[in-house]
Amino acid sequence: MTKKTSVGLIFGGNSSEYEVSIMSAHNIYNAIDTNKFDVYPMWITNDGYLASDEDSRKVLNDPKLAVSNPHKVANISNIIELKDRPEIDVFFPIVHGNLGEDGCLQGLFRILDKPFVGDDVLAAAVTMDKEMTKILAQRAGVLVADWISIKRFEYDDANNEKRDYEFVAKKLGHDLFVKPSNQGSSVGVSHVTNAQEYEQALKEAFKYDDKVLVEETVHGSEVETAVLGNDKPIVAGVGQITNAKGSFYTYENKYDDNSTSTLQIPADLPEGIVEKVRSNALKVYQATECSGLARIDSMLRDGDHEIVLTEVNALPGFTNISMYPKLFEEVGIPYTDLITKLIEYGMERYDHKKTLLHKHD
Ligand SMILES: Nc1ncnc2c1ncn2[C@@H]1O[C@H](COP(=O)(O)OP(=O)(O)O)[C@@H](O)[C@H]1O
Ligand SMILES: [Mg+2]
Secondary structure, eight states, X not given: OOOOEEEEEEEEOSSTTHHHHHHHXXXXXXXXXXXXXXXXXXXXXTTSOBOOHHHHHHHHHOGGGGTTSTTOOXXXXXXXXXXXXXXXXXXXXXXXXXXXXXXXXXXXXXXXXXXXXXXXXXXXXXXXXXXHHHHHHHHTTOOBOOEEXXXXXXXXXXXXXXXXXXXXXXXXXXXXXXXXXXXXXXXXXEEEOSHHHHHHHHHHHTTTOSEEEEEEOOXXXXXXXXXXXXXXXXXXXXXXXXXXXXXXXXXXXXXXXXXXXXXXXXXXXXXXXXXXXXXXXXXXXXXXXXXXEEEEEEEEETTTOOEEEEEEESSOOOSTTSHHHHHHHXXXXXXXXXXXXXXXXXXXXXXXXHTSOOXXX
């Protein structure tokens, strides 16, 4: 019998998506193919502590134990202790947002010289930043919502015209979305239609980031697709999210039981639209140099039915009922097999990188 692969399943972290991470890891832990993999759960607590294997296992068996101290921003430098885990063959980081999804954790794995699941440093960093994603997508010929970005130093300047709703509205229209450039799960995102709301929205978004995007509102429904793989990625079908009138896909609508948003997988849309969503997604995946996985989100615009890119998620929600796994299940890759493939893609990328020459003289 061949030896099983040891997987370090890292979850938790200090982002606003802490609870989402715990739920994703709980589902992965229960579904991973135990004939192939030995799982070592590694919980980054909300205080930034790398918990013992025993406590980590307890939390994955009963996720409620982890949600005692949510949203406390903490230093997670204890994660450096991963260097003392030589028995781990591959890391599976299921840490959303800040430090987990933005290239930082990925950089640590690179330094530790270990294979890992999901996007590498560059793709994780650029897809975490919605402005960088837009710039690269445009370059690949993919339509994005028109936007301006505001840096903190501009916001701090009372005379800067970007703080003026009428000035911004002249460029983008009166119906706007305001969001931190680097965030997730709709945290800090607002929809505004007047000066007072605009001011309030800027204040809110700057709580989370030093760069805020103001975008034209795209009216329509949300369409998402899932991409998997390295050099020859495969694209799943398309799912659709329809929000209640006057609402959008807020944190509550994403995760609360009384959500007013409805998900349809697969979407009931004409073939041409589905194909456009899929081909755009592949272009964006490649333009941002993703590997492993990403979920690519767009708006299907009312009226002209154009597909307008919203964002790329390097580490999408990964519970067994989340959009990403569901989209692959629907094209014949069950949750357990998807986990296996992701681990294999991480190891394949690592093995390839090993063949590159590193010149030190
Ligand atoms: N330009 C836009 N037009 C219409 N709706 C938007 C726009 N930008 C964001 N939204 C709404 O806000 C939600 C969250 O925005 P998004 O850019 O996806 O950030 P996050 O990373 O927090 O998910 C989207 O799912 C959508 O419902
Ligand atoms: Mg989103």
